[in-house]
Amino acid sequence: MVGALNAALRDCLREDPAVHVLGEDVGALGGVFRVTDGLAAEFGSARCLDTPLAEAGILGTAIGMAMYGLRPVVEMQFDAFAFPAFEQLVSHVAKMRNRTGGRVGLPITIRVPYGGGVGGVEHHSDSSEAYYAHTPGLHVVTPATVADGYGLLRAAIASDDPVVFLEPKRLYWSSDPADAEAPASRAPAAGAPAAGLSASGAGPGTGRGAREGVAPIGRAVVRRAGTSATLITYGPSLPICLAAAQAAKADGLDLAVVDLRSLVPFDDETVCAAVRATGRAVVVHEASGFGGVGAEIAARVGERCFHHLAAPVLRVTGYDIPYPPPMLEKHHLPSVDRVLDAVARLQWEQ
Amino acid sequence: MVGALNAALRDCLREDPAVHVLGEDVGALGGVFRVTDGLAAEFGSARCLDTPLAEAGILGTAIGMAMYGLRPVVEMQFDAFAFPAFEQLVSHVAKMRNRTGGRVGLPITIRVPYGGGVGGVEHHSDSSEAYYAHTPGLHVVTPATVADGYGLLRAAIASDDPVVFLEPKRLYWSSDPADAEAPASRAPAAGAPAAGLSASGAGPGTGRGAREGVAPIGRAVVRRAGTSATLITYGPSLPICLAAAQAAKADGLDLAVVDLRSLVPFDDETVCAAVRATGRAVVVHEASGFGGVGAEIAARVGERCFHHLAAPVLRVTGYDIPYPPPMLEKHHLPSVDRVLDAVARLQWEQ
Amino acid sequence: MTLVDHSTSPDLVGPPHSHGPRRDAAPLLPDPEPVRVLGTEAAAAFDPELARDLHRRLVLARRFNQQATTLTRQGRLAVYPASTGQEACQVGAAMVLRPQDWLFPSYRDTLAVVARGVRPIDALTLMRGHAHCGYDPYEHRIAPLSTPLATQAAHAVGLAHAARLRAAEDPARDERLVALALVGDGATSEGDFHEALNFAAVLGAPVVFLVQNNGYAISVPLARQCAAPTLAHKAVGYGMVGRLVDGNDALAVHQVLSDAVEHARSGRGPVLVEAITYRLDAHTNADDATRYRSAGEVEAWRARDPLTLLDAHLRARGLLDDAGAAELARAAEELAGRIRAEFEAAPEPDPATLFAHVYAEPTSQLRAQAAELSARLAAEAAEDPDGDPYHLDGDGFDADALTADGRGTEGLGGAA
Amino acid sequence: MTLVDHSTSPDLVGPPHSHGPRRDAAPLLPDPEPVRVLGTEAAAAFDPELARDLHRRLVLARRFNQQATTLTRQGRLAVYPASTGQEACQVGAAMVLRPQDWLFPSYRDTLAVVARGVRPIDALTLMRGHAHCGYDPYEHRIAPLSTPLATQAAHAVGLAHAARLRAAEDPARDERLVALALVGDGATSEGDFHEALNFAAVLGAPVVFLVQNNGYAISVPLARQCAAPTLAHKAVGYGMVGRLVDGNDALAVHQVLSDAVEHARSGRGPVLVEAITYRLDAHTNADDATRYRSAGEVEAWRARDPLTLLDAHLRARGLLDDAGAAELARAAEELAGRIRAEFEAAPEPDPATLFAHVYAEPTSQLRAQAAELSARLAAEAAEDPDGDPYHLDGDGFDADALTADGRGTEGLGGAA
Numbered sequence A, B: 001m002v003g004a005l006n007a008a009l010r011d012c013l014r015e016d017p018a019v020h021v022l023g024e025d026v027g028a029l030g031g032v033f034r035v036t037d038g039l040a041a042e043f044g045s046a047r048c049l050d051t052p053l054a055e056a057g058i059l060g061t062a063i064g065m066a067m068y069g070l071r072p073v074v075e076m077q078f079d080a081f082a083f084p085a086f087e088q089l090v091s092h093v094a095k096m097r098n099r100t101g102g103r104v105g106l107p108i109t110i111r112v113p114y115g116g117g118v119g120g121v122e123h124h125s126d127s128s129e130a131y132y133a134h135t136p137g138l139h140v141v142t143p144a145t146v147a148d149g150y151g152l153l154r155a156a157i158a159s160d161d162p163v164v165f166l167e168p169k170r171l172y173w174s175s176d177p178a179d180a181e182a183p184a185s186r187a188p189a190a191g192a193p194a195a196g197l198s199a200s201g202a203g204p205g206t207g208r209g210a211r212e213g214v215a216p217i218g219r220a221v222v223r224r225a226g227t228s229a230t231l232i233t234y235g236p237s238l239p240i241c242l243a244a245a246q247a248a249k250a251d252g253l254d255l256a257v258v259d260l261r262s263l264v265p266f267d268d269e270t271v272c273a274a275v276r277a278t279g280r281a282v283v284v285h286e287a288s289g290f291g292g293v294g295a296e297i298a299a300r301v302g303e304r305c306f307h308h309l310a311a312p313v314l315r316v317t318g319y320d321i322p323y324p325p326p327m328l329e330k331h332h333l334p335s336v337d338r339v340l341d342a343v344a345r346l347q348w349e350q
Numbered sequence C, D: 001m002t003l004v005d006h007s008t009s010p011d012l013v014g015p016p017h018s019h020g021p022r023r024d025a026a027p028l029l030p031d032p033e034p035v036r037v038l039g040t041e042a043a044a045a046f047d048p049e050l051a052r053d054l055h056r057r058l059v060l061a062r063r064f065n066q067q068a069t070t071l072t073r074q075g076r077l078a079v080y081p082a083s084t085g086q087e088a089c090q091v092g093a094a095m096v097l098r099p100q101d102w103l104f105p106s107y108r109d110t111l112a113v114v115a116r117g118v119r120p121i122d123a124l125t126l127m128r129g130h131a132h133c134g135y136d137p138y139e140h141r142i143a144p145l146s147t148p149l150a151t152q153a154a155h156a157v158g159l160a161h162a163a164r165l166r167a168a169e170d171p172a173r174d175e176r177l178v179a180l181a182l183v184g185d186g187a188t189s190e191g192d193f194h195e196a197l198n199f200a201a202v203l204g205a206p207v208v209f210l211v212q213n214n215g216y217a218i219s220v221p222l223a224r225q226c227a228a229p230t231l232a233h234k235a236v237g238y239g240m241v242g243r244l245v246d247g248n249d250a251l252a253v254h255q256v257l258s259d260a261v262e263h264a265r266s267g268r269g270p271v272l273v274e275a276i277t278y279r280l281d282a283h284t285n286a287d288d289a290t291r292y293r294s295a296g297e298v299e300a301w302r303a304r305d306p307l308t309l310l311d312a313h314l315r316a317r318g319l320l321d322d323a324g325a326a327e328l329a330r331a332a333e334e335l336a337g338r339i340r341a342e343f344e345a346a347p348e349p350d351p352a353t354l355f356a357h358v359y360a361e362p363t364s365q366l367r368a369q370a371a372e373l374s375a376r377l378a379a380e381a382a383e384d385p386d387g388d389p390y391h392l393d394g395d396g397f398d399a400d401a402l403t404a405d406g407r408g409t410e411g412l413g414g415a416a
């Protein structure tokens, strides 16, 4: 996915002089994950700016840049290292348009590598999407495929609203899973073409309108159609769910897999249609379960699909513990087995 | 409630020389809400310390104090002004015990006035309990009555774990509602006496053990027994729910009201027993709904009480918007009418 | 464009202190004796018209503070953090800026906002509780009053930096813009202050940071806030120029800030100015200042009231007489009356504004929530036709209605 | 106890700059020429035994860096941020502390931790990935290695402040404790650094802040990090003493840090020390330093290797000969061997540790989650008896097992 993200940044920098990248080590180094590789060389150190080491300062500076008409793309080096910028994010970035009666919008993209599974030492594997998703005024998106890495980042940068763009560290070196089935169609009523695993499945972008390969913010996609039960997931857990669906075939279960892609705005339509079709749902993410995004998903599915549910909506998530050290993280992360265990508990006997 | 909080601090300062209060304006001024009134005069400016204006510095300093064996009680002046300390809270306070294999516990109480309804200008009325509740390693409690103001603060300070102590600004000047019915008994299996509206309803404290008037962390209380449906709430919304229950009588509905008091640890037992008894539930809080604590409550009630539910668990919350200006906040806050509307949608016809 | 001089990369075979830019500290350090004009020889040389203009604005600003405080007592203003005693800083900050410049005020800086041309009612919208920011930041080049302390300092840096970037791309469109960020003495303790100053210095951004050191952060005196020789001494730690000025000497404030702004404008980097002043009123109308400071202290500072000092100067130099003072008093009353009238005429806020500007386009969830509220209000209105007249069918927040007719008044300057 | 001298409250009738404490800036400012001992007359006066001890520890520290780097190549260590080239700072920091003092290291400071007496395997636990902090902070008076940059500086302030508070209550129990916080040049840009220094100065806490200025924050050179004359110049902005030292001169580092620690210990307040040094290796084994710095630059600094400099000094003064060097090399190999042996013997981590120490008492939810994992692992073990041997019936994390037998070794000092 790193290549797709890099390409998206490069294309945006090329097409729009207002786009500026800034963050720690994004210049000569190309970022610790190399997502900004070569950008300073091509566009100069002013447009791909190595900042001092201070995340609140970075985001605060980006706010001022956006107020002057630029479209800053901020890189936070790791998820936990975005926390120093939390006040700037919650009290300013998320609220600026609202507090100025629509006058001052902040088209800032905040790229945050998140999640674990890469052997990172403490503070390098956090999943903080729940904090962002609960903050009105932010869009929160996360790609799970290479194509969406490109398409959603384009859309985020094109958006006139601030977007927290969560990059699953585990999938940085991924190519799209060959065994994933072709994208199933979205809920027909939604009216936009499904964005699939290839960049060709473009839907309407936000902000400055759609472009080739731009994935729509606010649209989930059914990665795998199924009739038995519906797995709802996003980001780093998509491959787990696809693998679980594959494995479940052996038990005669045909699992649908929904990739949310966008946590805010939330695509109720696609999710509810997919759940109603099966009557059973499991939500999967690696962040801690308590108060996680999975709670919101389970709650709203419960509200909206109550009479279609044959079993409670279950959650498979990280435990309610600080992220473990590398040697133990495998126990914490949702696994195919844990997903299948949850599916097995969906009251099939009734 | 201010008096009860002040009394709790005073008693703790008297009883335990390790207890230290620190924060902005907690000294001569007694805090902007006067919760620390008179403490500097009685215990000296070192034990009730006016700090420089820097929340990360305050919490970081408190961490070091706790490492040396003190029990710091930190005041954050307003909810949104705790955000600068977010990294210290999430990356250190919440994780220290875990990351040191249990060697270094941090008995820090972080008092945060939260919520709206007091005519505060922007950034003065936020509700951020969802951020804290999603952070493993923190306890998160919030009193809704004067007695719990005293009892839970005592328990928080006595706890050997960090406690985010959320004080509903709206209830600072409250006395306990005279019209609330006597506390109904808690789920019998839980084994602890119910903490009622008077300070006499003491249960076991944590950490250094129970004391007179100390309310147990981790125990919800049924504020009103009822048979028709169960309102689940906490902090500033408790009076709304009690009033709604009162009003519902006119429609022949007998609503139970559960006051969570402790968001983490969560009292599944009391909540589930109360929901199972009625088969219908509405969750009420003033924070924005999306990804709020209400989502967690609805999700876990859905998981645990699925076969007892006659209707979906509904939520009445603040909208998914930045907190409004004072003149408009009444529209945003859950009201008796909104609670009753939700109750009316609990599929009574079926 | 060179953002910073990187030619000073480590002298590899030289001494190890070659790390980073080496520059002489001496020119960056403030004179610990604050700059004064009043009572010095420089006062005689000061432009008399400018001095009179400053004085006029101080008089109006003082009246504004009084009127706003009165409105809090009448319950028409939820809260007001008066800048009484700090008017020389407020007025000076606005006056040294050119139209292309930007102001980044703190919550106490309503008067700087008004002095830059915003209608009083709009500058007070936040404190009235009708909306968050009552003026259009782009129209006036003023960021919203910032309640989270020190956070807006970084915004000033980013904006000034962006303007330089744009100017470098297209020199013809170079605005030669300066951003002025206002913070209090207490706010200098925040990490955001530090980060903003460092970014400004490293980027060489044209920003002036004005610290209004009024001696207190609510109840906390400076001695418990910072142990530095002066707050201006912080500048050297960022490699920027630090200056100290008597903040109650309107002429000195104007001079030091003008110099600082031109320093930044000319590309010589940011400047930190500390103005030593005093808040004569309580923190806000809700505060009880007697809890933390003595009446004697306040009285001593009242003797150094910036208005009194400038008044005395003008009278001594024959630039003000009783007739002039009476005329000024009338203008001040006219301003107060206008504020009251604006308050009378101000419309109630529209609940539709709650949802209209969370995002550029409301999400489906927000549309549903807006519809729910709209239906509820409609039902309430049906029950009680005399009640709340609002419903949610419009785009909401009619900020034009708030700012229209504001053009001619131009804040304190045009109140005559 | 007086936390800060508040007798300097505003001189009410005096000049307005009476706000806050007035103190002379001059004694706080660093000499922009870093302190050196090697190559100066002071070298001759330096205690020969101390110089030899320092040298011995530098040799061992260097070998430690090499061995750890080798372990990363063998995949036995997940990551290692070497301090090669910075050993004089690492060793100096540990040596100037007394037993009652506390050390607050950053993630790069494994060697300072080892030099203070922690077993290598325990100091490396974080980087091995077996647990977060492998040593008992209370046993060694060392906080966990801090990955979130600059955040631990405030912890040092709080701990030092608490110790003073306790000492004031009971002077007989006064430990006269000093806290030493280590940060990098990049970390000085964080707001947390600013806040910690300000708190230390206002509280008068006995803290020494040592900035190891190695010229880079990962890839970002100091010139893009800060434009100050030196980082030590930041001290004056807090009202504390700032000192600059050649961080590759082990004798100078020892001297300046000793002075700073005694300054703090004697109640004269905190000190900021900038040590100018260079990281000879990449940021970590995962980093590619050729992307941002030249081979020539590295070579130039290698000529100022702290080990080479001290070696030359000792040989010139007849304090080291080939036989002594050979003995040292043997001790270094012994250390390396011991590290490898400790790695061989280290047990696998126990999954029970995941839940055991989130709270003092696990919540019911955590107990349920632990039981779920335990059942799953038991089921897996039943399917595959040769698999993961862990189950979750214990209290978990047996830190004693990690630290036992570590007492006799005393880090670098006892490796002989």
Ligand SMILES: Cc1ncc(C[n+]2csc(CCOP(=O)(O)OP(=O)(O)O)c2C)c(N)n1
Residues within 6 Å of the ligand: B024, B053, B077, B081, B084, C108, C147, C148, C149, C183, C184, C185, C186, C187, C188, C214, C216, C217, C218, C279, C283
């Ligand atoms: C981040 C943050 N923390 C705390 C507050 C609460 N608060 C509002 S004003 C104030 C004191 C500000 O003092 P100073 O910076 O000196 O400005 P002054 O009030 O004197 O103008 C405080 C603590 C805030 N607004 N923002």
Ligand SMILES: Cc1ncc(C[n+]2csc(CCOP(=O)(O)OP(=O)(O)O)c2C)c(N)n1
Residues within 6 Å of the ligand: A024, A053, A077, A081, A084, D108, D147, D148, D149, D183, D184, D185, D186, D187, D188, D214, D216, D217, D218, D279, D283
């Ligand atoms: C708050 C925070 N932001 C970012 C990082 C990622 N990071 C780890 S090391 C590093 C550079 C540190 O540079 P410096 O302070 O000079 O220390 P050095 O690596 O040179 O020892 C960065 C940016 C972090 N660990 N913490």
Ligand SMILES: [Mg+2]
Residues within 6 Å of the ligand: C184, C185, C186, C212, C213, C214, C215, C216, C217, C218
């Ligand atoms: Mg002040």
Ligand SMILES: [Mg+2]
Residues within 6 Å of the ligand: D184, D185, D186, D212, D213, D214, D215, D216, D217, D218
């Ligand atoms: Mg460095």
